[in-house]
Amino acid sequence: MAELEVRDLSFRYGAKQALDKVSFALPEATFCALLGPNGAGKSTLVSLLTRLLVSSEGQVVVAGHDMARAPRRALAHLGVVFQQPTLDLNLTVRQNMRYFAALHGLPRKGLDGRIDAALERLGMAERAGEKAADLNGGHRRRMELARALLHRPRVLLLDEPTVGLDAAARAAIVGHVHDLARDGLCVLWTTHLTDEVRDGDHLLVLHRGRILADGVTRHIRGEMPLSDWFLSRTEVVA
């Protein structure tokens, strides 16, 4: 069964068609890169998947729950890391996580254990008592990732999560999220950077609101480096 399924999803801003009949299905234990140049429609798709936007055309199904008919159940299985950081810099890492847990109605019983486990997975266990303001950008992002796992979602959505990070921090996050996918999570990672995509990843290429390619990266790119393939298909002049 698909953990995340999108069927014929379309969206327009007035006359501007931002998404045009987008369809794909992702199973568990998948790292899927959603690659598209600026303006391709990635943010619009993320907004529809998280119900910030609603479309009357098409369907989104998370862990078997239809986003339009059962939004609370669908959203309960979705973890999200947005492009813009959403943490309180004055609180410690643990306080930020407790605050998020309270907002989501997670039971207090066993919460610290959940927080420790989530931080451990991201290599952040020893930073639980540090103020978010004192963390570097990469560690802040990892904290947001740990937080997105607290309610044990089956699908994790990340919208260009490496924006503003240096190369080492980017590589660390890319690695951690691949580990999460290997352990069973269905991950959708949006990016416009081909070097964040691995050959064995599931790749969706979005261009001008349409899916250009859907499959395993190494099959899609053939003999070409992915960056060359991507540039040739999206007509971006380097």
Ligand SMILES: Nc1ncnc2c1ncn2[C@@H]1O[C@H](COP(=O)(O)OP(=O)(O)OP(=O)(O)O)[C@@H](O)[C@H]1O
């Ligand atoms: N509020 C809006 N009103 C009108 N057009 C919009 C609006 N938001 C986005 N668009 C247009 O819809 C298309 C898709 O935009 P979207 O932001 O989803 O792309 P993106 O792939 O996320 O790009 P980026 O990487 O630059 O964030 C673009 O042509 C954009 O100009």
